[in-house]
Amino acid sequence: MIVELEAYHHTEAAAHSFGGVTDRNAVMFGPAGYAYIYRSYGLHWCVNFVCERAGSAAVLIRAVDPATGIALMRRRRGLAEKRLLCSGPGRLTQAMGVTRAHNGLPLDEAPFSLISRPDKPDIVTGPRIGITKATNLPWRYGLAGSPHLSKPLR
């Protein structure tokens, strides 16, 4: 269950799509419903869901509350307690085996599968993490009180 994400839009300088199309961010300029994957700090993979909102936009998936496949995730991540399996954008891709190979793949087809939750979650917002530009925008969204957030949020 996704418990944390951040929104990015080409009109603000923190977005990878700010400044136009490049080889890396090209997927962000395509239709909604596709995965945009990028390499972070030369080490980690991070996954975005491309969204259309009057321009190029995407949400960075930052934390997941693992429900199934926990043994496999533990194996991929090394001995990690459940709380730390998917609590971070680089951690969750490692746990789920997401890499550059998934860049540009549709989110409604295997190996992806998204299921909407039946209830209205209690969401809290705050400033986005790890950026130096457009730091004023409160575009980080988290499930209130979840222990699986990458960082506390209130």
Added chain:
DNA sequence: ATGACGATGCACT
């Protein structure tokens, strides 16, 4: 061709 810099995570103090 080269250099600066990350939408991070982990070990350690």
Added chain:
DNA sequence: GTGCATCGTCATG
């Protein structure tokens, strides 16, 4: 809280 691993991307020359 600090230090560092590690390399693709993009701007510059």
